[in-house]
Amino acid sequence: MPFGAFLNAIPPAVFILIHLVAFAIGAYFANRAFKAGVAVLAWGFVLYAVAEIFYMTYHLDWTVFLFAHTIAEVLDLVAFILVFSAAAQAGLEKLSRAS
DSSP: OOTTGGGGGSOHHHHHHHHHHHHHHHHHHHHHHHHTTOHHHHHHHHHHHHHHHHHHHHHTTSSOHHHHHHHHHHHHHHHHHHHHHHHHHHHHHHHHHHO
């Protein structure tokens, strides 16, 4: 039995709920970032939320695992890059104001 096979006993609805909560968190932070005028950060959270939708497609039996997981991981990677870029930009702006 591969490691983690016990997770197959958990109903798909639990995973959908987890991804729905994660989607809601991403959408909330995207909304806050757009309202604050931090578009790069906001788009990072938008991509994270979209990735959560792709994860859900597998649990809804609309796609195969490898497809959903690959698309979601690419979206998560770009989201991570955007969030990090926004944080680095804010940090650099703060440093330049301090000097």
